[in-house]
Amino acid sequence: MRALLLVGMGGALGSMARYLCQRWMAESYPHAFPFGTFAVNLSGCLLIGLFWSLTLKGGDQPDTWKLFLMTGVCGGFTTFSAFSLESIGLIRENRIGFFLLYVSGSVTLGILATFAGMKLGRLFTP
Template identity: 40%
Template sequence: MNYVNFIYIAFGGALGAISRYILSTWIYNKSQQIFPYGTLAVNIIGCFFLGVFYTLTLEKSVIAPQIRIMVTVGFLGAFTTFSTFSLETLNLVKENNISMALLYIVTSVILGLLAVWLGTVSANFFNKLGERGENIAQD
């Protein structure tokens, strides 16, 4: 394992996370809507740039592997993991694994929603336990 790659990934990831925050917040503030336009825009922009960068660097290999990993895994990975999900799904379709692509889509969305829901339920449970503990300590 090349540990130097971790530095490139971390640097790209920091820039991607900051860029995501700035762009999604700016869009949210401009739209002032309930619909998450900022996140949607970040996901779609990230997908577009991952498609462009992946295709250009895969076909031409003109970019150093460290830069490729910094941009794809680091920057775009932190900017939006949805882009990676979309690329992997597209690759399954290109390999004519349509059923696997559909399974990946449905499983990712359903399990993702379920995991978020379970996370919120768990957090609420622990918050209530904490509140009960505080109430008992105050008595």
């Protein structure tokens, strides 16, 4: 039951943060490219890498923080289903260039952001 509460609380925070970030990006950059989901997914990759690195040396309670931060916050914050839906939307709108940029950029930069988060976390752990 404790694990469910940790994941649920983290997921609620992550979902609210995603909503605010996507809304801000949509208002700031009202273009055909889905900048909101792109930014959320990349920053989520950076965060999950950072959280992984920080909880790796988490002492007696690493599962608590992993459940809250990684499964909860990052799980609620990032959204692969929106990525998939927006990718199909770009294809349907015949915006093939944006589609290719979005998919390749999300995957490549997402992996790099996760790696960067892991390296960043090592700066804070002995």
